[in-house]
Amino acid sequence: MLIATTPAPGHVVSMVEVARELTRRGHEVRWYTGQTFQRQVEHAGAIFEPMSAGLDFGGRSREEAFPEHAGLTGLASFKIGVRDIFYRTAPGQLADLLSLLDRFPADCILADDMCYGACFASERTGIPLAWLSNSIYILGSKDTGPLGMGLPPSTSPLRRLRNDLLRFTGNQLAMRDLRQEADRTRDEVGLPRLGSGAMENIARPPDLYLVSTVPSFEFPRRDLLPGTHFVGGLFGLPPERFDPPGWWDELHEDRPVVLITQGTTANDVERLLVPAVRALADQDVLVVVTTGSNLDVDLLRPLPANVRLERFVPYHHLLPHVDVMVTNGGYNGVNAALAHGVPLVAAPATEENPDVAARIEWSGTGVVLPKRAVSEASLRDAVVTVLRDDRYRRQARALSEEHQRLDAPQRAAELIESLAAQGRVHTGGTAQ
Template identity: 40%
Template sequence: MLREAGAAELTGPFTDTVVTVPDATAVLSVPGFEFHRDDLPKTVHLVGVLPPRATRDWVPPAWWDTIPEERPVVVVTQGTLANTDLGQLVEPALTGLAGLDVTVVAALGNSTAELSVPVPGNAYVERFVPFDRLLPRAAVLVTNGGAGGVHQALAAGVPVVVAGETEDKPANAARVAHHRLGADLGTANPSPEAIAGAVRTLLTDGEVRANVRRIAEVYAAHDAVDRIERLATQA
């Protein structure tokens, strides 16, 4: 197919040619999140992240306007893929955070799984809460490390606790830890105590919170849609 299109022959590993063969590769990320690389092809562009999908038809739950303003909001999610076993992250998070003076909002990502632990008095659980509405109210995001949630949180100025071992999740966690944008728990099955300890630290760690504020400004300076459109017309 490439030969018929007049493209150059593939050389090197296929995983490398994904970014070396195209005239332009748009990566949904920003400088300051990725590791510095001197060997990155000049055709690779960090364009920012896509804006969250608009949720004008979303109806807030009854508790939405009753969240105490004086208490930090901790958002918990297992994303949209690895959410069939809520015992990996959501349940230990609910258990561990029950003893903190925070409000927990667990978004199950439309998972059909059922909780096997009681919902503590400081927590709300919903199948879906749009991040464009939720993250502006959040102080910390606890996530299994999917790129979408991590990037959206950092773009909103929210530090992240990452606990994931599949797909791109360990790579995202490594970047979070390297740039001190949150905490990497190093497992997909963290204990309630580990989650609570990480959240407690991030709520008061001035260095991490300053790092996240700075990278949020980097995200804000990138218009991914505009950049992709310009790359498509220039390539």
């Protein structure tokens, strides 16, 4: 098995459990990704394969890796991010992977769903390709709006027509430059252009699409790609060692615990963390704030008496004590919360955050604040609402039970083994 992942935490974390399960079952697994993740790769039992021609930006924030992205917002941030992080890095990844495959003739390639160098390698060699999602189901559908708009599912004839019009308009206007970039990238690596719309004309669909959530958190579609399977949440391995912070015993006190997080990549402290901390300063709750790295935490000071600030606390240990998570809508964090039955308050910003938030609202597992409505008052009201209205917790617990019924690493490994055993030439999205 050859694994290939974009060198970013959200693209690596869900792969770790699957890699460990594949090695446990006796397969030789090599994993191509960034140097920062070598320890995680080897802890999973895989053989680390470093990036060479492929751009290794792991361990750096987006602005550090791509300084020209600083200050971008909205659609411009989304398109330039896709272009520079995923499209323009793919030819170098392809060169590395073809060289690797010359000395390691893999039976199957397993990649995150935006590691396009791996997609190109599968197309060039005929080796079957499996995707493991690092976010929402990204392929288009007549039953859903275009990616990035945060629209709910819409299956009526009129709404399906609306979806078609939105896709047409986006392909011809808003996303035209991204479609052209995908065409240029495929030209560069000697692959024929695809006639698909934006975000789908960069690579052929996979033979197997493993979606790392439960069916109840994804919009229903009548045109789901054959070979799609919802395997449940994949949240990485627990840390080898956990030293709890000094305030840990406070989690057992008789007051609700509110977790505020922006995940691992967002770095605008003032958009969510600052107003959320201030909003809850006078509430009878314990507030835990996890900042990730590269954040100017001085903007949060002086900290209210009920706030505990940490760069990182493993979700495996923290989420069983949390009553509400306040988030910008990061996919892995949201699914981790729901796997533990924790309801949500979401204030989505950019990238796919609005689409994740739309699924929170649709599934009834939390309150979503519109982008322009994020304020201290709205955040306070939303947290109080979720704490007091048991409907959100009941829905979150229902999804938690659904997660618990699935053994995600085992199911993913079984499906990957089946694909590898077929040993057939890639034909694009026809695996069963």
